[in-house]
Amino acid sequence: MSKYIDQVKAFLDTVEGYDFVEITLLPQSGSDRQYFRVGNADGKSYIATIGNNLKENKTFINFTNHFKSKGLNVPEIIAVSDDGAVYLQTDLGSVSLLDVLEKEGFSENVKSLFKKSIDGLIDLQLKGHEGLNYNDCITSTEFGKQAIISDLLYFKYYFLDTLQTPYNKQDLLDDFEMFALYLTKTAYKFFMFRDFQSRNIMIHNNTPYFIDYQGGMLGAPQYDLASLLWQARANLPEDWKIELRGYYISQFENKIGSPIDKELFEKQYYGYVLIRLLQVLGAYGFRGLFERKAQFLTSIPQALENLKWFINNRSLGLYVPELKRVLDICTSDMVIDRFTIKKASDATPLVVKVNSFSYLKNGYPEDKTGTGGGFVFDCRGILNPGRIDEYKTQSGLDKPVKDYLEQNTRMPQFINSIFDIIDINVEDYLSRGFKNLTINFGCTGGQHRSVYAAEATARHLKNKYKVKVELNHINKENWKKEL
Structure with a gap:
């Protein structure tokens, strides 16, 4: 993802008269294209798109220019990179x-x-x-x-x-x-x-x-x-x-x-x-x-x-x-x-406990449910934002850290793979009336990667299964002390 951002930034530097000051990755849709909302110093926003399918890019750009010439309601293409991989268009907002x-x-x-x-x-x-x-x-x-x-x-x-x-x-x-x-x-x-x-x-x-x-x-x-x-x-x-x-x-x-x-x-x-x-x-x-x-x-x-x-x-x-x-x-x-995905109701007994923790400071969280089971995922294979000065006093709850993990690391693939694994147990536990499931995420300091992963997992489970989730960041009291 870092390569994409660098490529988009390099392209934006060639677009004269806009003075871009920020760039934000937008959620990916069904395609392989990546979208970024970019803002300039005047407070206006635009959409930068990068796609490796150059023929698809060319089709969209040519169709758009043709439709725009006919006065139709489509975005306006502002600039296209020399290689055709990146293009900039007007921002139509986020409401469909x-x-x-x-x-x-x-x-x-x-x-x-x-x-x-x-x-x-x-x-x-x-x-x-x-x-x-x-x-x-x-x-x-x-x-x-x-x-x-x-x-x-x-x-x-x-x-x-x-x-x-x-x-x-x-x-x-x-x-x-x-x-x-x-x-x-x-x-x-x-x-x-x-x-x-x-x-x-x-x-x-x-x-x-x-x-x-x-x-x-x-x-x-x-x-x-x-x-x-x-x-x-x-x-x-x-x-x-x-x-x-x-x-x-x-x-x-x-x-x-x-x-x-x-x-x-x-x-x-x-x-x-x-x-x-x-x-x-x-x-x-x-x-x-x-x-x-x-x-x-x-x-x-x-x-x-x-x-x-x-x-x-x-x-x-x-x-x-x-x-x-x-x-x-x-x-x-x-x-x-x-x-059909099984979803929880008010009467569903299952509670999923999602924890972030530090391997160095706390070690594996104690299982207090009495079931002796659950998952532990090691996030240390993901690049650590905590090594970068501006993120040391931030956590996985902060947008700059989230953006870094989503745009510069393999966190999206990592967390999606975890969803595939835990979903099997959640669906089975819902159907069998089980009461407890524990999911733990550990990293070095329990502040950035594990926190992001725990938050994403809790959100995924609530959205997909409507299940009760108890989210706990075990090392939270030490976050601002991380070096």
Whole structure:
């Protein structure tokens, strides 16, 4: 991570007229890109992005410049490094449409923002399509048969096959072929955003702005509408989906200046709903089951419930028996239960004690639960911020120390690996009614690395399992005495 920060700082030094004075690492999303919020002396902030996929960077930059020239609501690219690995753009803030939805619920304001987002989407699809160089697309230039089958195989390999449930592979591939041919017979093709969900819609000055469209290509407009309305985490009620779909069709007709065949449009729309639901399950499977990213694992049950409702309440009007059988398997109670995370309730007896300690001053914490078990993790393999003068009187609770550990050490990989281990015990203890689990983190002084790890673990357990956590920094009284 230190290399990335140095690379970003070196790039910012080449951008004239901004006088940058601070840089903060932002949480990583599903991609491998790293984002930094940078501030200048005038108090304005910008977003610096570093990505090793230069083609992806180029696509985003070229698409953004094109969309901006059309007056569309996207960020502005301010500068790009000579090698194309780092670029600077305007800051649209930290509040997404999903954030507003989760804060306000299904309010009239949220519905209004969804409608504004749909207006912006149609502009992006139609105006963005005009003169766009589709040769800039990362992979396929069009969401045609090959790209559709690729999405279906993504679902097959990264989700379906992980279930280890038998099915007729050739029959399923034949159904994929038929489904893909059906979807390619669309009446309209414009710019397709590809990942148009509320998380990629930033609310800035009560106006929706769009990010993360670098996966876009030529395709059916229904796909983006399906992505927005059927996002599992948003979990829009059915009456909202119907109203917003009708709003989209009305606005789309107005923008293209002619009526459309609504029955055909909606029939094709449900086909794109299904392909989107399957693509998302493939993505969650890859990011969660293979890359072990917890936020994607926790989204799988929501996605499965979404798919279950769809196949029980909507018909494609297409005979694909093996695909239907496979979807019934995926949405069975047994499979959904497999991915549903057990969470604590007020009656749950389990209490998880999380400690930070000093190997030199205190040694291993005494087990007072009487169980004689628990975990002890040694943080001394992580670079020690305590060796740096400015951090000696700070602790793992302080932001500069947190930033150092996250940006200059392997602490993120270390702590994520620990989460994978302790989650197994927490889930088992919750199901068996156990009362105690102890998790200890030790480092040299019990002030920086172990404190950070203990805090991160307590936060992880509370967020993921809603379990009771008792957090104790054993060496706290000696922190400011560390040398």
